[in-house]
Amino acid sequence: MPRQAWVFLLALALLASCSSTPDPVDPPPPVGPSGSACVPTGELARRYGLIERYEPERNRLILEGPGSRVVLFPGTTVAMVNGTRVRPMRRISSSSDRTYQLAPSDARRIESMLRTTKKSPAPQVPTRSLRPALHAEKPRSIGPVLDSTVEAAVRIPLKRKWKYIILHHSGTKSGNAAAFGRHHKQVRGWDGLGYHFVIGNGKGSGDGQVEIGYRWSGQLTGAHAGRAPDGSNKMNESGIGICLVGNFNETHPTANQLAMLRSLVAYLRGYCGIPMENVLLHRDVRGTDCPGKLFPVRVFTE
Numbered sequence: 171m172p173r174q175a176w177v178f179l180l181a182l183a184l185l186a187s188c189s190s191t192p193d194p195v196d197p198p199p200p201v202g203p204s205g206s207a208c209v210p211t212g213e214l215a216r217r218y219g220l221i222e223r224y225e226p227e228r229n230r231l232i233l234e235g236p237g238s239r240v241v242l243f244p245g246t247t248v249a250m251v252n253g254t255r256v257r258p259m260r261r262i263s264s265s266s267d268r269t270y271q272l273a274p275s276d277a278r279r280i281e282s283m284l285r286t287t288k289k290s291p292a293p294q295v296p297t298r299s300l301r302p303a304l305h306a307e308k309p310r311s312i313g314p315v316l317d318s319t320v321e322a323a324v325r326i327p328l329k330r331k332w333k334y335i336i337l338h339h340s341g342t343k344s345g346n347a348a349a350f351g352r353h354h355k356q357v358r359g360w361d362g363l364g365y366h367f368v369i370g371n372g373k374g375s376g377d378g379q380v381e382i383g384y385r386w387s388g389q390l391t392g393a394h395a396g397r398a399p400d401g402s403n404k405m406n407e408s409g410i411g412i413c414l415v416g417n418f419n420e421t422h423p424t425a426n427q428l429a430m431l432r433s434l435v436a437y438l439r440g441y442c443g444i445p446m447e448n449v450l451l452h453r454d455v456r457g458t459d460c461p462g463k464l465f466p467v468r469v470f471t472e
């Protein structure tokens with residue numbers, strides 16, 4: 171092959187993937203994992219308090235929050251910010267675990283468009299209510315990510331020091347808070363629903379719908395984690411139990427469930443002052459496979 175052709179192919183290969191080589195005209199990316207020149211879309215979503223969801227049937231990734239909507243088509247160079255096409259734009263790359271990456275220059279362009287094209291209405295809830303209530307953590311872009319009705323129900327006076335968030339699956343194909351509550355009462359002999367929150371999968375309640383249990387409304391000890399290794403009940407007394415409907419040994423959680431879980435956990439962490447390392451899977455505190463082997467552990471760390 172002639173030398174020019176090799177040079178051309180090499181240039182094409184460099185253009186094709188933003189992770190192959192840092193763009194020499196770009197300064198270091200403002201965000202993103204160390205060692206990577208790309209910006210994960212999840213990082214962008216977190217910075218702007220947007221919920222990320224992927225629609226496989228249309229191969230599009232949507233980052234959305236009040237007044238802001240970014241639509242990305244992975245594998246292509248098409249992206250929209252609040253209805254305006256982002257130009258120029260390099261290919262949006264994706265990996266097998268459904269994480270998506272932007273070239274740093276594209277991420278900056280999208281951020282600048284987000285800042286300048288934000289649509290009204292403004293968030294319906296006062297900004298101050300979204301800040302951490304108990305602990306002055308560094309400001310984070312929790313953002314107005316929860317529906318205002320859900321937010322109002324979650325944002326109640328705290329009557330105990332919540333230290334942990336513990337994630338569960340229901341182990342059932344379908345269900346909702348009422349059904350699990352009946353089961354916990356009749357079969358387990360508890361007062362009622364053991365979890366503080368249930369996030370539906372579209373079978374028994376809405377896909378991504380949050381149901382708030384009486385143990386959160388009443389700020390009561392949970393019944394979801396079992397005894398801690400030291401024999402104490404501390405994981406129930408100070409652990410917020412969130413259950414996703416589904417059996418994640420057999421199926422994956424839905425994109426809407428994961429988006430809502432991220433938002434709810436981010437909100438609760440900020441509101442209760444819970445550090446990331448105290449967001450645990452049930453199997454971290456007890457001999458169980460809950461929340462299932464297909465639960466994407468990286469959902470909070472990517």
Ligand SMILES: [Zn+2]
Nearest residue numbers: 338339452460
């Ligand atoms: Zn569990």
